[in-house]
Amino acid sequence: MLIKVRFFKCGILQCNVVLNEGDIVTIWIDPKRVFLVKLAKGKRLDTDKGYILYDDIIGKEYGDVLKLSRATAYLLRPILEDIYLDLKRPSQVLYPKDVAYMIYSSSVEPGSVVIEAGTGSGFLTISLAHFLGKEGKVITYDVRRDMQETAKFNASVLNLQDRIEFKLKDIREGFEEKGVDAVFLDMPSPWEVVEKAYEALKPSAALIVFVPTVNQVEKTYLEMEKKGFVEIHAEELILREYKVKEGATRPKNVGITHTGYIIRGRKSIKTS
């Protein structure tokens, strides 16, 4: 689990690349051995390929290499996907491919203000905060305090907490904001809050919904159609990873075959 830390944001010129106590590092040995750690003097990471003393990392920089007894370890600057791997848990269904497309499709940009419900593990929350920048804002609703505490902690690890507002509230009672740039829903009954999302959105702005079943797709899509959204799309992204070997390249044989569906539409101004 991650611990609070100043994070990896650094401009191209003034970036301090020397790793210090408190920095977080992705230690990558191979695709099955990826570790997201916070550096602390005197601590160590034990793996079946050998151990790493954090003191040996301190003073190195991102991109550097360490020799273990039975492998090589690479010290990488954490990217969103590393964080995703670390967050993974049973309740997590949103994958990077989905989050990428949801954010892109919404056309939010640095400085946008968006609403999200529910918070869940905070993976979409953190991704949004990352892309919206310092001037952006993510307001995230959930009814479960424990989920929000975890997400809050994860966000603070990445020093993104100032871009996020956590609200412990059932959004079936409505959102507290008006004129937001996008609403993202990842919850069991999104059709129940389509109208609330409509009210919170700026005209022409996007509602983006993620659901795992086709029944939810149908209900949500039809409700959006009825409540004033236009240009509605229901889509699914299937990711195939390839195993590349000279003269023997092919897709991997076993993997994720389904995560969920993305429904998106834009608010039109209803004419009564």
Add this chain to the structure above:
Amino acid sequence: MLIKVRFFKCGILQCNVVLNEGDIVTIWIDPKRVFLVKLAKGKRLDTDKGYILYDDIIGKEYGDVLKLSRATAYLLRPILEDIYLDLKRPSQVLYPKDVAYMIYSSSVEPGSVVIEAGTGSGFLTISLAHFLGKEGKVITYDVRRDMQETAKFNASVLNLQDRIEFKLKDIREGFEEKGVDAVFLDMPSPWEVVEKAYEALKPSAALIVFVPTVNQVEKTYLEMEKKGFVEIHAEELILREYKVKEGATRPKNVGITHTGYIIRGRKSIKTS
């Protein structure tokens, strides 16, 4: 085709929503009738569902509705996908799903500085400029002046030209930058410039490549492996769109079955 215009960036509070001459608008009638236009007094749009006088749009706001003789038209704030639809041409293979995943996987953020080659129609260029914000920078290389002129024009339409630097140069001679946050390649022989990309990248930063054939995947992946990249992935995204109807929901019957593959890896510091 688009024309130069001040663009739709507006904060949540100070956004001027009244449409004026010079603004660009997505006119959405149905999935097959989507038009990206620049408002000009006295002009009109003719469709098989009726005509629209631009003078009738001026004074309305994004999200508003217009009645045509045989349909309803919605005035939407353009999103990246609308621009994509307008840019589409035979040489265009990068789809929104691909661009979304490429940008996300690179973990670039507002303020990042990235390199791209080739420029092509400028769709990835514009998308990057959008997400990197005012303080970000996209340096885009191409050997074809005509392509760059088109991309330059498209970028200026969206008022993103200040975030983009166009360079007319064969990158097999190397990039002029060092320490960039990501390199994106969409060109026929990316394996020839993997080493050049390595030199231009900040340690631990990502190289993201898009290619249409499996042979290119293999060559690029193996070259990246050889030249110091780690955590390399070769992936493909298949998008399925659904046709939603009450009690009769199903995927669309005909569509895009392939765009290309995405290969990505991170620069490790080579130990000689």
Add this chain to the structure above:
Amino acid sequence: MLIKVRFFKCGILQCNVVLNEGDIVTIWIDPKRVFLVKLAKGKRLDTDKGYILYDDIIGKEYGDVLKLSRATAYLLRPILEDIYLDLKRPSQVLYPKDVAYMIYSSSVEPGSVVIEAGTGSGFLTISLAHFLGKEGKVITYDVRRDMQETAKFNASVLNLQDRIEFKLKDIREGFEEKGVDAVFLDMPSPWEVVEKAYEALKPSAALIVFVPTVNQVEKTYLEMEKKGFVEIHAEELILREYKVKEGATRPKNVGITHTGYIIRGRKSIKTS
């Protein structure tokens, strides 16, 4: 359109390979120019690549080659897929990939007796008759006389009419057979006849259903579960065709993205 003809069944030793008047031939020029014809003296086929006199085909054998003015034509023994291509029409949703899997999954064999409803264009009917052999039997129900007439005609072209029994009847009133080896359903409301299928089947035999929407999948699957079927599967087959070129192999860019879902289960003996 096909015409009645003695067909291509011939054993490995006694097969008369010399093509005569009345034989049917697949004339294959390229993937977009495939013609299924019945040879008749004095007739001709006109294509944009040149014409073919049927008199020039008579006397040749399957596998032979003809030179046209602007292309080469191959004379092939018709296979089920050629017939499929010739039958194609708006109402046709069952593709060879689906029919192949449906027949295989049912584990029918030469000599089996099966029921099918509805007949449709007869493509599944003909495929079943082909694989069940001379001693097999396909009993096919439909409420539309015109569909059955077309299917009957198509079957007679392939000389398969003796293996097929056409019944013009609404199967919601029940099937007239008992103890059949498999039941195949390709109709709008299969869940309404699941019980009828159960009654017609031999214990342990398979019910195989094809439907285009996910709503139909759910209704059919649940009804099968309720009515005594076990080992029920709901599956979908996605076919990707590749464009192979030396050093530039990739999936085709545009194609069929959905045909339908296959639900299958086996009859258990209900214990009351």
Add this chain to the structure above:
Amino acid sequence: MLIKVRFFKCGILQCNVVLNEGDIVTIWIDPKRVFLVKLAKGKRLDTDKGYILYDDIIGKEYGDVLKLSRATAYLLRPILEDIYLDLKRPSQVLYPKDVAYMIYSSSVEPGSVVIEAGTGSGFLTISLAHFLGKEGKVITYDVRRDMQETAKFNASVLNLQDRIEFKLKDIREGFEEKGVDAVFLDMPSPWEVVEKAYEALKPSAALIVFVPTVNQVEKTYLEMEKKGFVEIHAEELILREYKVKEGATRPKNVGITHTGYIIRGRKSIKTS
């Protein structure tokens, strides 16, 4: 593992449905508990849901039901897929979906004579023998005696041994047959024997090849093009299984993402 047994072929009228010692039965408890057994007096099957005495099965019929201490077991007539599940092993890559499409695409029929190489676990061999009927013949080549012994055993379990001829030979030296109705290849370097397959085939008959990598697809396809095959297709079948639940239907989350590619073409008579 299976044991020699008289098999389940029975016509619709004269089928002896009472299960006896020596019969094989698929015992289906749930999707994860499927057992293919040969009945023998005094023996038993132990599962974590309870045990079954074979003496309790003898005297029942296919489709019947048995109560276990913690579940219900269904006694099913084995279908090809059950046999597939029992045969599964690391070297097995051909799945039912692939075998179904390969057999269908070849348009073989009861009575056809076909060649196959290599034999492997014998799953394609058995499937072919099943569909070709008593008058059909499968000649299967392999260089490994152990593989052929296993396949021979499996075939005899299903009483299909009289339809299959096993040949222990490296087919790079050529096939011993001429004029066969189809050739099926499932081997590492199929392009090396494309010419041999051509020589063995009847004009217009099909060569069907299965390979796991894209490199093999390219080599095989190009060699077939060069050696006189026409109407060549390279295809891949992706199977998605659905989890059906009332109001919550969706594809399974994890599964097989790749098995292999199927290349097929028909022999034209070369004109020198």
